[in-house]
């Protein structure tokens with residue numbers, strides 16, 4: 001990935017890993033920060049606005065994510081599980097879909113997906129989180145294959161911090 005001359009759309013850019021990525025790219029003079037909601041209609045509308053305001057957009061970083069501890073040993077309210085799937089998996093799928101037609105028109109387009117070491121070595125008390133990250137890892141492999149020669153796919157797999 002070239003490190004300068006990009007216009008970058010990063011989700012979760014206000015906190016920790018996302019904020020640091022945004023700061024580093026800003027230091028290189030190439031980042032533009034934004035924030036996404038994760039409902040399908042909101043993502044579609046927001047993406048259209050972003051492209052209109054920033055037609056030079058060429059990099060999407062799907063960083064926003066949540067982790068919740070879960071006790072899988074008894075029936076529970078699945079709200080947390082569903083929220084993790086929505087944010088960690090459906091969010092990147094929806095946002096990539098909303099921007100893919102634009103990205104393929106740009107020079108040096110890149111999609112960065114942030115997975116986790118827990119995709120590969122799960123924590124038993126964070127089952128849905130690990131599953132969502134394993135899924136985004138797998139989805140990234142498929143995207144990389146299908147977009148070969150068009151859009152570069154990068155997976156960041158942070159260790160626990």
Ligand SMILES: NC(=O)c1ccc[n+]([C@@H]2O[C@H](COP(=O)([O-])OP(=O)(O)OC[C@H]3O[C@@H](n4cnc5c(N)ncnc54)[C@H](OP(=O)(O)O)[C@@H]3O)[C@@H](O)[C@H]2O)c1
Nearest residue numbers: 012014015016017018036063064065087116158159160161
């Ligand atoms: N930190 C680690 O040890 C670690 C390790 C492996 C992987 N990761 C992954 O790295 C990424 C960033 O982690 P982090 O530790 O920097 O996370 P974080 O500090 O908890 O920040 C998460 C960011 O995502 C945003 N976000 C959460 N839900 C959202 C939603 N539904 N729609 C839009 N934005 C949403 C948050 O915005 P608000 O605060 O405004 O909600 C926040 O800016 C995540 O995907 C995480 O799973 C982190």
